[in-house]
Amino acid sequence: MSAELVIRGGTVATAADTFAADIAISDGRIVALGKDLKGAREIDARGLLVLPGGIDSHVHIEQRSSSGVMTADDFYTGTRSAAAGGTTTVIPFAAQQRGMSVREVVEDYHKAATPKAVVDYAFHMIVSDPTSQVMGQELPALIERGYTSFKVYMTYDALKLDDRQMLDVLALARAHGAMTMVHAENHDVISWLSDRLLAGGHTAPKFHAVAHASIAEREATHRVITLAEIVDVPMLLVHVSAREAIEQIRWAQGRGLKIYAETCPQYLFLSAEDLDRPGFEGAKCMCSPPPRDRDNQRYVWEGLKSGVFQVVSSDHAPYRFDGPDGKKKHGPNPPFKMVANGVPGVGARLPLLFSAGVGEGRLSLNQFVALASTNHAKLYGLYPKKGTIAVGSDADLALWDPKKEVTITVDLLHDAMDYTPYEGRAVKGWPVLVLSRGEIVAEDGKVSEKAGRGRFLPCEKPSAAVPLGRRVHGFEPSSGKFQAERLS
Numbered sequence: 001m002s003a004e005l006v007i008r009g010g011t012v013a014t015a016a017d018t019f020a021a022d023i024a025i026s027d028g029r030i031v032a033l034g035k036d037l038k039g040a041r042e043i044d045a046r047g048l049l050v051l052p053g054g055i056d057s058h059v060h061i062e063q064r065s066s067s068g069v070m071t072a073d074d075f076y077t078g079t080r081s082a083a084a085g086g087t088t089t090v091i092p093f094a095a096q097q098r099g100m101s102v103r104e105v106v107e108d109y110h111k112a113a114t115p116k117a118v119v120d121y122a123f124h125m126i127v128s129d130p131t132s133q134v135m136g137q138e139l140p141a142l143i144e145r146g147y148t149s150f151k152v153y154m155t156y157d158a159l160k161l162d163d164r165q166m167l168d169v170l171a172l173a174r175a176h177g178a179m180t181m182v183h184a185e186n187h188d189v190i191s192w193l194s195d196r197l198l199a200g201g202h203t204a205p206k207f208h209a210v211a212h213a214s215i216a217e218r219e220a221t222h223r224v225i226t227l228a229e230i231v232d233v234p235m236l237l238v239h240v241s242a243r244e245a246i247e248q249i250r251w252a253q254g255r256g257l258k259i260y261a262e263t264c265p266q267y268l269f270l271s272a273e274d275l276d277r278p279g280f281e282g283a284k285c286m287c288s289p290p291p292r293d294r295d296n297q298r299y300v301w302e303g304l305k306s307g308v309f310q311v312v313s314s315d316h317a318p319y320r321f322d323g324p325d326g327k328k329k330h331g332p333n334p335p336f337k338m339v340a341n342g343v344p345g346v347g348a349r350l351p352l353l354f355s356a357g358v359g360e361g362r363l364s365l366n367q368f369v370a371l372a373s374t375n376h377a378k379l380y381g382l383y384p385k386k387g388t389i390a391v392g393s394d395a396d397l398a399l400w401d402p403k404k405e406v407t408i409t410v411d412l413l414h415d416a417m418d419y420t421p422y423e424g425r426a427v428k429g430w431p432v433l434v435l436s437r438g439e440i441v442a443e444d445g446k447v448s449e450k451a452g453r454g455r456f457l458p459c460e461k462p463s464a465a466v467p468l469g470r471r472v473h474g475f476e477p478s479s480g481k482f483q484a485e486r487l488s
């Protein structure tokens, strides 16, 4: 039987295997894997890797920052950039502000996404006001309708929950089988340090990294792990940046707790030194938690290798540098507290990770696929529709040329931003052709203009079938060497 389309002669890689195969596609799904498959149309993938399309499970699209700045990307430009960088599913946040109904926030977010998305998407929710209406009625009903994950904050005046509220949210997640994502930083430490820094005239972007001290991340990480242990529920720590926080997560995983963790390119490729770029340029690398020092980067890589982290997401938070609604909204050189937190990255995430991870021997190709795609699908209830290459799965594929050398520039990324923090960075390996449900959405630098073709994905309840790190690595700063020991 002839399929509509065959991807011929590529090297297929999943999170588990690497093998030579053709892929036959009909009606947007994979219908066969094998040799010499027949199709009405063919794409020649000889010399290319054929990987599951990336899933970016942490992006901010059409969302206002806590300092009142709107993201530059809407669902059209945000998902177009995703496609350009090999990502075929995004999960942004329907963000509740205090006083709002989460149900209405979700309805409004659909209105923003439906006419514009180029690739498929699911929604997380942000819960900042866990009223009895929200906790007793709205969230349970939304979870049943396919919104099975929510993010909660331990910092930001407008968003943070106290420990008692956090326990309530974790208990709700346990009762209804949802996944809680936590932004773990100690709010009072950050605000106390910020006040002292600002009072002393230390207003430049680099002091953002001083205020957001890594031990404030450590303390909050430990505290919320404790809360999850009390409730006995899986939980995921987002955008983990610091060695001290990684140590807490590894400790929890070693004790058998289902604590999952995400990191992001900014903690692998940027450092606190980037916040000290001349003039106000450091603001281009300001996010929370901030990029740390180079030793931290090595810890984060080691956490990827050893399985402490299950997912690498971009935390794409595209606030423009110039213009009235951007990092300079509150003046040409505002104090760090007035600068929107976040860096863009949905388009650059996979080329950066592939190049430094697979290309430079830090990760296997299969680890890359797990971190870039498969584990996101499993943790957020989209597997095996998304996140793998198997008969029956959606034909979301990224054809990578592992030898293609590219210098990243903002123009290549097709977002609505006026900068990328990775401008000028050379990478080897690039997604040269990207398919979403069997349809080409990016090819040789051109991206689909079909706003509205992306579909909403209701999520199943997350599966616990994602491996957690089992090895413990002790890092000796003096020798600069990692020493692995087995816990079990």
Ligand code: URP
Binding pocket: 060, 183, 239, 286, 287, 288, 289, 315, 317, 341, 342, 343
């Ligand atoms: O700085 C960041 N990460 N901004 C986006 C909001 C968040 O906390 O993820």
Ligand code: ZN
Binding pocket: 183, 238, 239, 288
């Ligand atoms: Zn966050």
Ligand code: ZN
Binding pocket: 058, 060, 315, 316, 317
């Ligand atoms: Zn974020």
